[in-house]
Amino acid sequence: MLDNDIERLRFPIGKFNPPNEITEAIIADWIAVLEAFPQKLSNLVSHLTKQxxxxxxxxxxxxxxxxxxxxxxxxxxxxxxxxxxxxEDKPVIKYYYENLWAELEDSRIAPISLSLDHLRAVHAKLVYLLKTLSDKDLEKSFIHPEHNEEVVLKENIGIYAWHSLHHYAHIEQLLVRNSWV
Known part of the structure; x- marks a missing residue:
């Protein structure tokens, strides 16, 4: 497999590239993605077999x-x-090793309904919170310790809208490649 093919499989919708100006309309679009995502994902995967x-x-x-x-x-x-x-004022967040978490037993064998239900609840709470934020709130930030990078909340909304669509595309493309849809 060529490097380009592997890159397309790893990043089927491309890497997150925030716009130069994050407008209210862009934020509203990102929030809409987050709001719809749990049901969209559930619809995509609910019929899949264990295999x-x-x-x-x-x-x-x-x-x-x-x-x-x-x-x-x-x-x-x-x-x-x-x-x-x-x-808090620019808190340094706790980094977690997602690859190691993915290898834990619950990630490898637990029913997906647990995480689909969790996503529904977390997204409902997140979307509710995001819709209440002021412009001043959206300018607040945290520090990600992996690269000592400041992440502004309005951009973080986009990161997680992208993250939702990114992993959705991983699953959807596999289903299409294997004729499971």
Whole structure:
């Protein structure tokens, strides 16, 4: 497989590239993605068999099951990061080793319904929170220790809208490649 093919499988919608100006309309679009995502994902995966759920979306990648559990873990972290940034002055967030989390038993074998339900709840709370934020709130930030990078909340909304669509595309493309849809 060519490097270009592997890159397309790893980043089927491309890497996150924030716009130069994040407008209210862009934020509203990102929030709409987050609001619709749990049901959209559930619709995509609810019919899959155990064997299909345990199929990696690409060679060397996570299984569909691991991707779904990763989404719940990651978006749970995101919700907490928003809360920290809103209540503390540029907090340094706790980094977690997502690849190691994906190898834990719950990520490898637990029913996906646990994470689909968790995503529904976390996204409902996150979307509710995001819709209440002022322009001043959206300028608050946290520090991600992996690259000592400041992440502004309005951009973080886009990161997680992208993250939702990114992993959705991993699963959807596998389903199409294997004629499971």
């Amino acid at each position: 299909q759920l345990d199929t990696p979306y690409r060679q060397g990648g996570w299984t569909i099951r691991q991707v779904i559990h990763h989404l719940a873990d990651s978006h749970h972290h995101s919700y907490i990061r928003f809360k920290w940034a809103l209540t």
